[in-house]
Amino acid sequence: VVNWFSRRKKRVDAPRLRPRTDDSSSTRVDFVDLTPDALSFLGQSAYVQLTIFENLSSAIASAPTTDAKERLSRAASLSLTKHLGLAGEIERLRKVPSTIMEPYAAAIDDFQRITLGADWFENVMTCLITAGMLDEFFARLAEGLPASTGRRVAEVYAGESGEELVAAELRRAIDANPRLAARLALWGRRLVGDTMLVARGALAKGHNIANDEARIEPVFSELIASHTRRMDSLGLTA
Amino acid sequence: VVNWFSRRKKRVDAPRLRPRTDDSSSTRVDFVDLTPDALSFLGQSAYVQLTIFENLSSAIASAPTTDAKERLSRAASLSLTKHLGLAGEIERLRKVPSTIMEPYAAAIDDFQRITLGADWFENVMTCLITAGMLDEFFARLAEGLPASTGRRVAEVYAGESGEELVAAELRRAIDANPRLAARLALWGRRLVGDTMLVARGALAKGHNIANDEARIEPVFSELIASHTRRMDSLGLTA
Numbered sequence: 001v002v003n004w005f006s007r008r009k010k011r012v013d014a015p016r017l018r019p020r021t022d023d024s025s026s027t028r029v030d031f032v033d034l035t036p037d038a039l040s041f042l043g044q045s046a047y048v049q050l051t052i053f054e055n056l057s058s059a060i061a062s063a064p065t066t067d068a069k070e071r072l073s074r075a076a077s078l079s080l081t082k083h084l085g086l087a088g089e090i091e092r093l094r095k096v097p098s099t100i101m102e103p104y105a106a107a108i109d110d111f112q113r114i115t116l117g118a119d120w121f122e123n124v125m126t127c128l129i130t131a132g133m134l135d136e137f138f139a140r141l142a143e144g145l146p147a148s149t150g151r152r153v154a155e156v157y158a159g160e161s162g163e164e165l166v167a168a169e170l171r172r173a174i175d176a177n178p179r180l181a182a183r184l185a186l187w188g189r190r191l192v193g194d195t196m197l198v199a200r201g202a203l204a205k206g207h208n209i210a211n212d213e214a215r216i217e218p219v220f221s222e223l224i225a226s227h228t229r230r231m232d233s234l235g236l237t238a
Numbered sequence: 239v240v241n242w243f244s245r246r247k248k249r250v251d252a253p254r255l256r257p258r259t260d261d262s263s264s265t266r267v268d269f270v271d272l273t274p275d276a277l278s279f280l281g282q283s284a285y286v287q288l289t290i291f292e293n294l295s296s297a298i299a300s301a302p303t304t305d306a307k308e309r310l311s312r313a314a315s316l317s318l319t320k321h322l323g324l325a326g327e328i329e330r331l332r333k334v335p336s337t338i339m340e341p342y343a344a345a346i347d348d349f350q351r352i353t354l355g356a357d358w359f360e361n362v363m364t365c366l367i368t369a370g371m372l373d374e375f376f377a378r379l380a381e382g383l384p385a386s387t388g389r390r391v392a393e394v395y396a397g398e399s400g401e402e403l404v405a406a407e408l409r410r411a412i413d414a415n416p417r418l419a420a421r422l423a424l425w426g427r428r429l430v431g432d433t434m435l436v437a438r439g440a441l442a443k444g445h446n447i448a449n450d451e452a453r454i455e456p457v458f459s460e461l462i463a464s465h466t467r468r469m470d471s472l473g474l475t476a
Binding site for chain 2: 047050053054057058060061065066067069070071073074076077080081083084087096097098099101102105
């Protein structure tokens with residue numbers, strides 16, 4: 001696994017104001033200090049989920065078999081349910097979902113564009129990797145939301161996931177054509193950096209960058225660990 | 239309204255074996271004689287619904303505003319729910335949905351290709367017109383299915399529809415740019431013929447073509463009447 005945080009780690013080490021033990025014991029709790037206000041959270045997470053749904057939909061439209069179309073449509077449905085759940089939370093706060101999502105649309109559209117694969121297999125890979133990481137990230141970040149919103153958002157993310165359906169599609173493709181493996185492994189690795197940037201962009205900015213980094217790092221390490229497991233489950237090296 | 243059946247009417251008139259009164263009083267009941275077996279019905283209706291969903295999804299991906307994206311995603315979700323309901327009926331009959339849909343995929347894919355519009359507005363129009371007509375057609379045809387399957391399929395089609403959401407999108411577009419009206423009216427008219435062919439292709443073949451036509455005609459006239467109302471609601475001439 002590439003260490004995405006080596007540069008940032010150094011920055012954390014420099015202005016050490018609290019003892020290391022304090023940092024490491026409190027980081028998991030502290031991470032939620034970086035949760036933005038509820039509407040920022042919901043605007044971003046809802047638009048990300050809409051993007052995941054769009055990517056799955058376009059993979060359905062270009063699926064090589066009716067079989068794959070059918071399975072991916074179930075995954076798309078689960079993703080759309082998540083999106084509508086998050087949009088529903090925006091409405092509970094008496095706001096219009098599109099208005100709240102709008103400020104984040106351009107950056108997430110860019111993310112969608114740069115994570116567009118060269119063919120169907122890469123696009124399915126994009127669906128698996130970006131949705132896997134970002135759903136885990138937003139679920140984690142939701143722990144810092146106000147209680148009732150946070151509880152319902154947690155339920156949205158705890159709902160049935162299409163991840164296994166999408167992963168099964170890729171395993172099937174790799175079995176049928178083992179030469180795909182190397183290309184998909186490479187693509188999977190490329191997706192991590194861009195996905196991490198979207199996650200990072202969703203965090204509230206703290207006053208002390210060094211403290212922020214100390215809070216972010218353990219969570220991002222967990223995301224990377226999950227990513228590695230996801231790649232392993234396809235027989236690919238992360 | 240163009241009369242799509244003028245040619246067929248003549249054929250019906252020729253070999254009149256039953257008195258006209260018989261034909262006209264019994265046609266509404268007789269139409270269900272043309273309902274194919276449950277699996278043929280489900281294979282076609284489920285695949286058509288998947289296609290409607292795909293068209294909506296591609297309209298979401300290319301929507302000009304976040305607002306439009308959001309509204310269309312609700313319509314797409316409703317369409318996907320219908321698809322999954324129909325696929326679920328295939329599974330109840332202990333068959334694999336993709337296997338049952340497969341024989342109809344090529345023809346419906348062709349339909350999708352020829353009903354692809356020149357731009358986003360035409361594509362949204364395609365979603366409105368083809369889904370409107372085909373949902374009404376399959377709901378009507380479902381009356382001839384075996385009782386328990388028929389009842390559940392009727393529930394699928396009676397479920398919430400995204401039609402008004404899609405129509406509202408088009409009304410908004412026409413309000414903003416009245417010059418769109420003429421082009422969308424023309425496109426709406428073009429879609430009818432191709433959509434009718436898909437409907438016609440889903441019917442079981444009877445032994446007596448003349449009788450079949452007499453059964454089909456009143457139902458297709460109803461579809462055309464609904465189409466006219468749909469166009470009216472956009473301020474367009476059918």
